[in-house]
Amino acid sequence: MSARDNELTRGGLLAKNVVWNLFSIVVPFLVAIITIPILIDAIGKDRFGLLAISWMFVGYFSLFDFGLGRALTVLVAKCLGEDRQEGIPGLVWTAMTMMAVLGVIGFGVSFMLTPWLVGSVLKVPPELQQETTKAFYLLSLSIPFVIITVGLRGVIAAYQQFGMLTAIRIPMGIFTFVGPVAVLPFSTSLYPIVAVLVAGRFIAVLAHLLLLFRIVPEIGYRYRLDATQLRPLFGFGGWMTISNLVVPLMVSMDRFVIGAVLSVTAVAFYTTPFEVVFRLLVIPTAVMAVLLPAQSTTLAIEKGEDRGYSAELFNKGLSYIYMDLLPLLLVISVFS
DSSP states (O other): TTTTTTTTOOOOHHHHHHHHHHHHHHHHHHHHHHHHHHHHHHHHHHHHHHHHHHHHHHGGGGGGGGOOOOHHHHHHHHHHHHTTTHHHHHHHHHHHHHHHHHHHHHHHHHHHHHHIEEEEEEEGGGHHHHHHHHHHHHHTTTHHHHHHHHHHHHHHHHHHHHHHHHHHHHHHHHHHHHHHHHTTTTTOHHHHHHHHHHHHHHHHHHHHHHHHHHHHHHHHHHHOGGGGGGHHHHHHHHHHHHHHHHHHHHHHHHHHHHHTOOOOHHHHHHHHHHHHGGGGHHHHHHHHHHHHHHHHHHHHTTTOOHOOOOOOHHHHHHHHHHHHHHHHHHHHHHOO
């Protein structure tokens, strides 16, 4: 079967998956527009600034996966392209075990750094330092959940099941913003708000795990480690780690700098306009998330042959990103 005719690399499926990806990003963003003003009014600018940093923490925790999530996507997609499905369970369990270990290490590092972050790095008002410290300790517990979810999502993406992923990501994304609002009638403290966020991450792990077992039942039959997979996993993951380190620093550390140099109140003022502009990246993110496994499968199928379809997919992806972003950027430039 040619790459063009493969079920996982058909143009129609990939286009549909890009739309699913966009939905999973845009819907929570629209909810955030509604809920953020409510949160600011209820908990105050200082607490909201700390909550914004907590949201950033939850996203930044994926740093601790050392690129294994993306490596899983590429290697599983490659196995599918080469028709080597029998090796997928060992590959997945090996990667997930490593990611669980890294998650525990990340938890320990974050737990130990919390007093320093709250007491020295962030300019947390004295009256909020105790609850912030407790909240950040609790937030550290979500690191293993976040990392394991990244791995599970990577495997599911390799099978191009973005519709099912969206069915999980939209409720979880909405919960990230609605959950804190639901706490407000009972408390305005950061601690219960963060507790709700951590609970949401645990639920996300379970949902992704159940979905994976549904897509690939063989993975759930037996736990099996495959030491031969460590080298390709960490080989590819090592390169991804560089991206994982640099990109979040570039897009998120500004809030840390503002919180450290000015105040957490300034973070609250900065976060909303930043998020509005930053969300333009949803378009290339949605496209590339679908193209990564598709290209991996296609390159595996076209190995040693003319890679015309791989080049076609790549060029189409870039063209769609350009055509979608250009008018939006022009509008922003005109009215800025």
